[in-house]
Amino acid sequence: MTGYDVVVIGAGPAGLAAAVTAADAGCRVAVLDSGPRPGGQYWRHRCDADGRGHRDWATFVDLRDRLGRVERISDAAVWFIGSRPDSPRFTVHAGSRVVAARRLVIATGAHDRVVPFPGWDLPGVVTAGAAQALVKGQGVCFARRVVVAGTGPFLLPVATTLADAGSTVAGVYEANDPFRYARHVRPVLGAPDKLPEAGRYAWRMLRHRVPYHRRTAVVAAHGTDELTGVTVAALDPRGAVVPGSESEVACDGLAVGFGFVPQVELAVALGCATRLDRDGSLVLATGPDLATSVPGVYAAGEVTGVGGAALSLVEGQLAAGAAAVSLGHAAPWSARRRGRLLRAHHRLRRFAAALHAVHPVPAWWLDRCDDDTLVCRCEEVPAGVVRRAMRELSVCDARGVKLTTRVGMGWCQGRVCGYAAACLTAHEAGRRPTVADLTGYASRPLAQPVTLADLAAADLTD
Amino acid sequence: MMFTFDGRPVPSDGQQTIAAALLAGGIRSWRRTRLGGRPRGVFCGIGVCFDCLVRVNGVPAQRACLVPARPGDVVESHDEPQVRA
Numbered sequence: 001m002t003g004y005d006v007v008v009i010g011a012g013p014a015g016l017a018a019a020v021t022a023a024d025a026g027c028r029v030a031v032l033d034s035g036p037r038p039g040g041q042y043w044r045h046r047c048d049a050d051g052r053g054h055r056d057w058a059t060f061v062d063l064r065d066r067l068g069r070v071e072r073i074s075d076a077a078v079w080f081i082g083s084r085p086d087s088p089r090f091t092v093h094a095g096s097r098v099v100a101a102r103r104l105v106i107a108t109g110a111h112d113r114v115v116p117f118p119g120w121d122l123p124g125v126v127t128a129g130a131a132q133a134l135v136k137g138q139g140v141c142f143a144r145r146v147v148v149a150g151t152g153p154f155l156l157p158v159a160t161t162l163a164d165a166g167s168t169v170a171g172v173y174e175a176n177d178p179f180r181y182a183r184h185v186r187p188v189l190g191a192p193d194k195l196p197e198a199g200r201y202a203w204r205m206l207r208h209r210v211p212y213h214r215r216t217a218v219v220a221a222h223g224t225d226e227l228t229g230v231t232v233a234a235l236d237p238r239g240a241v242v243p244g245s246e247s248e249v250a251c252d253g254l255a256v257g258f259g260f261v262p263q264v265e266l267a268v269a270l271g272c273a274t275r276l277d278r279d280g281s282l283v284l285a286t287g288p289d290l291a292t293s294v295p296g297v298y299a300a301g302e303v304t305g306v307g308g309a310a311l312s313l314v315e316g317q318l319a320a321g322a323a324a325v326s327l328g329h330a331a332p333w334s335a336r337r338r339g340r341l342l343r344a345h346h347r348l349r350r351f352a353a354a355l356h357a358v359h360p361v362p363a364w365w366l367d368r369c370d371d372d373t374l375v376c377r378c379e380e381v382p383a384g385v386v387r388r389a390m391r392e393l394s395v396c397d398a399r400g401v402k403l404t405t406r407v408g409m410g411w412c413q414g415r416v417c418g419y420a421a422a423c424l425t426a427h428e429a430g431r432r433p434t435v436a437d438l439t440g441y442a443s444r445p446l447a448q449p450v451t452l453a454d455l456a457a458a459d460l461t462d
Numbered sequence: 463m464m465f466t467f468d469g470r471p472v473p474s475d476g477q478q479t480i481a482a483a484l485l486a487g488g489i490r491s492w493r494r495t496r497l498g499g500r501p502r503g504v505f506c507g508i509g510v511c512f513d514c515l516v517r518v519n520g521v522p523a524q525r526a527c528l529v530p531a532r533p534g535d536v537v538e539s540h541d542e543p544q545v546r547a
Binding site for chain 1: 475477478479481482485486490491495497498500501502503504505506507508509510511512513515523527530
């Protein structure tokens with residue numbers, strides 16, 4: 001088993017920044033990533049990519065070029081991390097590979113958050129991230145005439161990427177009202193490159209004649225074997241559907257996303273403390289140096305609270321710097337540079353908080369989720385079964401719902417339905433979702449499927 | 463380069479995953495669920511949701527969005543035995 005000072009898990013913006021920083025500080029570093037190429041979801045690309053259609057591509061190229069002394073292990077989805085109670089020493093398992101680490105930086109990122117609605121499991125309905133990944137990573141448009149819906153600024157790159165790649169974008173339906181950024185002037189001015197970025201998307205949307213609708217949601221998807229259209233409806237300021245406002249839009253593709261779910265399961269399995277972030281996500285609790293509650297484990301990027309690539313780059317540097325210093329290395333930066341990083345961190349966190357305040361998950365889906373609407377796609381559990389478990393079996397929390405209904409116990413282990421199941425449970429119980437509700441869906445002994453052949457081939461000699 | 467999906471030849475550009483090549487070939491669904499017999503294809507596109515499962519060269523339950531399409535691969539739809547109509 002090969003040993004490293006610092007093992008970084010995830011090669012997106014946070015992980016790459018962490019790996020480069022730790023190596024600069026003199027650490028022996030490995031970065032493990034589930035993808036075939038570094039970049040994560042943000043810089044997902046084909047092997048001949050020239051950066052066209054990518055944001056901050058120069059930053060990616062710079063980080064990639066500086067990976068020199070870092071051991072890069074790709075196609076390596078980590079399924080388990082072993083730890084010792086007495087000292088911070090970890091064994092990281094990916095397939096049959098095992099690497100040992102004195103410090104860990106968890107930079108596993110996030111995946112799309114979706115909420116259930118009638119028809120959401122029809123072929124042709126995909127997550128916003130899937131639509132983006134298929135174009136950027138595969139050169140494929142998933143449908144010809146597409147509706148983009150949900151909430152958050154991510155809908156704009158998705159719509160423009162699809163339009164650039166040849167799809168007709170029938171409309172972008174943003175559930176919230178972006179004019180509410182006007183109530184958050186200081187955070188917006190504190191992230192000065194966000195405004196021109198929004199302007200560039202607006203220009204590209206205009207050029208492709210993509211209609212943009214605010215306070216509007218896709219409330220149902222239609223079709224028998226494939227998607228043929230969606231119902232859109234206006235939302236009131238509280239996020240409820242305005243009665244009588246429904247209309248139909250013909251499309252063969254729907255890309256939908258309501259923010260992101262941080263992938264915290266590896267850290268949760270290690271025992272790292274969690275908290276609820278402002279967007280309702282379960283995230284890792286970290287100190288100012290991005291240390292988690294478990295000695296030797298640091299976290300960076302979306303797992304500490306969804307905030308975008310710029311924030312992830314800053315956090316990756318801070319986490320790796322702290323890890324290197326804890327191993328006795330000199331800090332990889334001057335006091336002045338560390339001050340600049342901390343100020344940028346504060347500013348970008350404040351912007352992320354504004355973003356979460358402007359783009360909450362709207363409440364309509366809880367009313368529109370009829371008893372037949374699937375909550376859990378893998379185990380095909382409809383909302384009615386969850387409601388009945390709570391009413392007839394006196395189940396009162398998300399863990400109880402999981403155990404009695406099999407919600408979140410199928411292939412995806414609650415990655416897709418966990419958030420919605422926790423919200424539905426809390427809604428039926430007349431309260432808000434808690435850390436315990438969400439943790440029920442984030443605790444998985446194994447983070448990825450592993451074959452018996454990989455287990456048998458693993459080199460477990462210490 | 464070509465692989466076969468349920469016996470039909472499907473082209474791929476050599477870099478694509480099975481899911482991407484199937485979508486590019488106009489195939490949007492390749493699995494039926496075991497309880498409701500519902501059609502499924504790509505949903506998350508990044509290996510999270512397991513909705514796009516296929517059988518590849520006899521090995522079941524492979525995520526089509528992660529597995530690269532290789533020339534000569536025999537890919538089959540992943541219809542599961544119906545448990546409940």
